[in-house]
Amino acid sequence: MNHIDISIVIPTYRRAKGLMRCLESVVAQDYPRERMEVIVIDDSPSGENKELLEGASQRYGYTFSYHAQDHKGPAAARNRGVRMSLGEVIGFVDDDCVMEQGWVRRMLEAHRKNPAVSAVGGWTVTPGRAIAPQVSQFLANGSIWVKIGGREQIIFFPTCNVSFKKEIFSSFCFDETFPYPGGEDLDFFWRLFKNGSGFYWEKGCRVIHYRRQGLAQFAKQAYVYGRGNLLVQHIHGDHPLLKELKTGPVSFWLATAMNILKIPRFSRSLGSRAIASFGLCGCSRKASVYAYFILHKIFYLAGNIAEFIRISRQGIQGIHSASARRIATKAPEFLILDLTHRCNLRCNMCDIRKDAYCDEFTTEEVKGLITQAQDWGVRDFVLSGGEPFVREDIFEILEHVRARGYRIGILTNGIVLTSEFITRLKPYLVEGVLSLSISLDALTPAIHDEIRGSPGAFARTSAGLQMLSELKKEFPLVNFNTISIVLNQNLEELLPLAESFKALGVNSIQFQPLLANNLVMKERSDTSAYWIPQDRLTVLDKVIEGLLEFKETNPHLVRNSAENLRLMKKYFRGTLTQQDARCFAVTRTMLIANTGDVTTCFDCYGNVRNASLTDIHASAAADKAARRVKGCLKPCLLPCFCDYQSLEHG
Incomplete structure (x- = not known):
């Protein structure tokens, strides 16, 4: 068996068509197949994608590693993929994404040229002209860097387009206690950053993200992110992207009221930047952008409120108890x-x-x-x-x-x-x-x-x-x-x-x-x-x-x-x-x-x-x-x- 340079982990849940499109892009990479492995973690306990993976293996002449788990969410899926991996570098891509040519090669080159960094992230784009997925991707890409102490610093990459040196997972893993597919990635990167890990942005590593385009999916995603992000801030209390969120019994409601009043300003500020980024023309399309930002903020704040109520009722504590849970549940290798x-x-x-x-x-x-x-x-x-x-x-x-x-x-x-x-x-x-x-x-x-x-x-x-x-x-x-x-x-x-x-x-x-x-x-x-x-x-x-x-x-x-x-x-x-x-x-x-x-x-x-x-x-x-x-x-x-x-x- 050849030495494995990179293990590509793909969490999946009931997206057979998207998963096949993703796998096609992986096997088409300009990198020796025998020096990389592909691990698919199916979050469906029925293992419904097993036959699909077997067929794909025969079609492409490449053996995909397939593992099904009970419906535990993306954090558990990624952790399991890491534990099953053999590569020196772990790459993550989602089942609704497609790697552009050269992704694997550029990721590994970036790691070799930057041995001190823990993670290398790429540039993620959304195809088509639909406004909802464009706004969602704009928000995700906008979370990559922030000013800390007057300096621009990279603190996050979307987990649909990122890779890590395997060695970091001996000390860190995604927190599986996050109950939603949102926030666990923000928490993971912030723990790495505070531990002194460095991140490198290789924009040549491009991924096309085929986000769902419906209004209902957009609103649901904003709601889930609202819940996950409030939990991150509750655990850490110092995340620079979440300064507007407070978690005290009184400060939460005061901050939420202020954030509701700021919705028009939020929409105008980010909407103008997004319109310039998208290169949009036409009043109706521009108005749609502003409307989607308003909708996002409304459902995001609704998620904040729901999560605050859950935290209050369950008495969930902050960072010290969360760390203890991570240590207690991590399996031996x-x-x-x-x-x-x-x-x-x-x-x-x-x-x-x-x-x-x-x-x-x-x-x-x-x-x-x-x-x-x-x-x-x-x-x-x-x-x-x-x-x-x-x-x-x-x-x-x-x-x-x-x-x-x-x-x-x-x-x-x-x-x-x-x-x-x-x-x-x-x-x-x-x-x-x-x-x-x-x-x-x-x-x-x-x-x-x-x-x-x-x-x-x-x-x-x-x-x-x-x-x-x-x-x-x-x-x-x-x-x-x-x-x-x-x-x-x-x-x-x-x-x-x-x-x-x-x-x-x-x-x-x-x-x-x-x-x-x-x-x-x-x-x-x-x-x-x-x-x-x-x-x-x-x-x-x-x-x-x-x-x-x-x-x-x-x-x-x-x-x-x-x-x-x-x-x-x-x-x-x-x-x-x-x-x-x-x-x-x-x-x-x-x-x-x-x-x-x-x-x-x-x-x-x-x-x-x-x-x-x-x-x-x-x-x-x-x-x-x-x-x-x-x-x-x-x-x-x-x-x-x-x-x-x-x-x-x-």
Whole structure:
């Protein structure tokens, strides 16, 4: 799978015709299709656009990623699209919009030329001569910049024509508590701006916005914006575009009365500017512009009043409680489910085989956890073990994932990857439902077999890798990755392994430092027979430098960051500290043990058989576990906790 430069997220709701027009403009872009992805989030629980997307994929020879959700609104749709994305840049366009040629290329060029900015916005136009959509677009474009401290500053872009660097979404997301499709974008940009984010306006990135033209739609939109904008001002209290809105019990009504009296001036001022911008001639058309601005303001103020009443009745508080809600509801990006501790190998460096027996998750329990994770917005859901493929119901589980339009990863030793088994996996692999991460620790069969405690293990796993390589040549969506444990016995094998994996066409390569005890992960010891001894640390240093050079020439192939690789020198010397590496357990990674316990190295902070994932994640016990993890004095360097990268990257 090629590296993805940009993920284009399109929220949609009952606009099949407009969505098709939008998709046509995306696939027509003058940018390599294999370096971008298109994610459609259908806000209709019926998933009514699924067949339409399947037909479009066949028509254009391009696979669109489609996901349906309960009717949660555009904020939830955009957040989910971001969580499912693989690109370095996230682009947003609406289902009633069309990208002009060059949109993708210009967006990415603007980000590369302006590395310090978080967002790049474009110029949005409305076709035709109808007055209502022209006025709506004029108001939207007029919100992009404002004077702050005597300087013109960009503080907003319409979310139908904008892109963001993916990294900002590790700290920010759209507030899904906004009950309407209005205001959530203004709130999002204002939080970014106040955090010091910079925005860049690339007017060459043009989008044509096919707004609905009816009088009723115009009035409804003004009303919704009135509600959303008052909520923004209630939350923040300092938005420069909303100075005329007050939210106090007395000041609101006084300000609203003043705004009603100012309607004629509002219409005259903005109407004159809009007429000049539109280049309109004729008294009747000019009069229509003024009338629409009056209508907009009337319904906008009606929305203000309705929202003020709702806020007053429900006792909705300001910015501090809103921030708390955002933090509490944000899903981890990576969820690992220990499906079983049964295994078909007797790995000598693994302690899981020593674990006491417990009742495994039932099929329905596994399906339920997958459903919860998908609905919550978890991007990477991974089945681990033991060996997940020893589960008799594994294909029933995969079929559930496929039916829901989700995708998961499976960590496997590769022993079961025979020709017959891969044939059964093929539908899930070629459709992008399943990605595999396969363990291989050496190119010398005797070394790998000794580590894995099973003669012939190398031959079977390497044969499976070769068959997946051939399948990927025919079906490029096939996603298979490798994991190699870094230990004393295979140091000289690691760089040749990387070269071999590259030749196979794997999506990514991951190197994982040996754990002293993977049952009791907090244990740190250098007494293991596989630990790298003092007299071999210089060999380790040389190997790490070789892997760093390999990564430099293959930056997207090695999943470990360069810093993670470098820190392995300190890890095996026992000098790694909490200042060197931070663990993201709880916040970005959730681990569910085969008992149902949700754990870190130190704590159990819930059990999925007793509570939902979201309730566990938002609990006081989770907060306590996260604080303890943050204070870990001896990080493990496991990439899934300390160096997380999406399993879908490659």
